[in-house]
Amino acid sequence: MRIAVLAPISWRVPPRHYGPWELFASLLTEGLVARGHNVTLFASADSETAAHLASVVPTGWSEDPAIDPKVAECLHISQVFERATEFDIIHNGFDFLPLTYSGLVRTPVVTTIHGFSAPAIVPVFAKYADRSAYVAISDADRHPDLRYAATIHHGIDTDDFGIHPDPGAYLAYFGRIHPDKGTVEAIDVAERAGLPLRIGGIVQDRDYFAELVEPRLDGDRVRFVGAVPAGERSAFLGGAVALLHLIRFDEPFGFSVVEAMACGTPVIAFPRGSMRELIDHGTTGLLVDDVDAAVEATSTVSTLDRAAIRAVAVARFGHDRMVDEYVALYEQILAGVHDR
Numbered sequence: 001m002r003i004a005v006l007a008p009i010s011w012r013v014p015p016r017h018y019g020p021w022e023l024f025a026s027l028l029t030e031g032l033v034a035r036g037h038n039v040t041l042f043a044s045a046d047s048e049t050a051a052h053l054a055s056v057v058p059t060g061w062s063e064d065p066a067i068d069p070k071v072a073e074c075l076h077i078s079q080v081f082e083r084a085t086e087f088d089i090i091h092n093g094f095d096f097l098p099l100t101y102s103g104l105v106r107t108p109v110v111t112t113i114h115g116f117s118a119p120a121i122v123p124v125f126a127k128y129a130d131r132s133a134y135v136a137i138s139d140a141d142r143h144p145d146l147r148y149a150a151t152i153h154h155g156i157d158t159d160d161f162g163i164h165p166d167p168g169a170y171l172a173y174f175g176r177i178h179p180d181k182g183t184v185e186a187i188d189v190a191e192r193a194g195l196p197l198r199i200g201g202i203v204q205d206r207d208y209f210a211e212l213v214e215p216r217l218d219g220d221r222v223r224f225v226g227a228v229p230a231g232e233r234s235a236f237l238g239g240a241v242a243l244l245h246l247i248r249f250d251e252p253f254g255f256s257v258v259e260a261m262a263c264g265t266p267v268i269a270f271p272r273g274s275m276r277e278l279i280d281h282g283t284t285g286l287l288v289d290d291v292d293a294a295v296e297a298t299s300t301v302s303t304l305d306r307a308a309i310r311a312v313a314v315a316r317f318g319h320d321r322m323v324d325e326y327v328a329l330y331e332q333i334l335a336g337v338h339d340r
Helices: 020-034 069-082 119-127 183-193 206-216 230-238 255-262 291-298 306-317 319-339
Strands: 002-006 038-042 052-054 089-092 109-113 132-136 170-174 197-200 222-226 240-245 267-269 285-287
Touching: 002 020, 002 069, 020 038, 020 319, 038 069, 089 319, 109 319, 132 319, 170 183, 170 230, 170 255, 183 197, 183 206, 183 222, 183 240, 183 291, 206 222, 230 240, 230 255, 240 255, 240 291, 255 267, 255 306, 267 291
Parallel strands: 002 038, 002 089, 038 052, 089 109, 109 132, 170 197, 170 240, 197 222, 240 267, 267 285
Antiparallel strands: none
């Protein structure tokens, strides 16, 4: 198949540290190329891929303040749709804005919905439901007003992760520093449990970090390590007693959750959003209702079998499984198109 993958251009593909949508685009693109498909990746020019690369900006706008995000995104999205006749499928991994072009082309469009930033964007998805096949990244994130072609959980390259030779020195937090992600709750749990905490991620909410997180950092028991590059992620997650994922919103998916499990590291999480789909309670982690229960869980989570946790992650969240499911969906869509 001739496939266009439209990635976001906030970060490079694959991202150097943060960029979950860009990571998805990279894993999908490289998997499709490995299967012999003719793939064009629409991403920033510094992206790395085995596919054909089409770019309108030298780097992601989050990495270069001189780039105007809206201008770059308009040029970026229009490029793929102006070339629509070159492709059998356009895979939109960008969000809702590209849908406004979908009615102007005959090429089928697949849209992976990475979540809903606000209720206000749902009418855009609803308007173009007949022009794009929607994929949810978890059953929990399916919106009741939309029709979906499939639910396909994200996959990761599980070979990039492994069981740490000497795990259990600290608790880990890995994600955006933002109230939604429960950074302060993770600090509370670690302090009450008497365990060190290592906080990894980018600061998204600077006021939250300055007012509620930074004053509690001591460089020893509670340490902020910043963004964790891809090559260091296995050691960071694998060395932890557990990953604390005490989210305060209904998260559509959690790359950090499955990455931790691929290291054999159990996850202690609030059961919101997709967490019940990703975590097998009592096997790959513990689902808890509040901070008190999370503190208690830190004393029992070490009894979980790390080899079994990794085995589940490899079986359920490998990127090969994800790519195969998308290829099957493309074939189904194209068969329907040709039938008409």
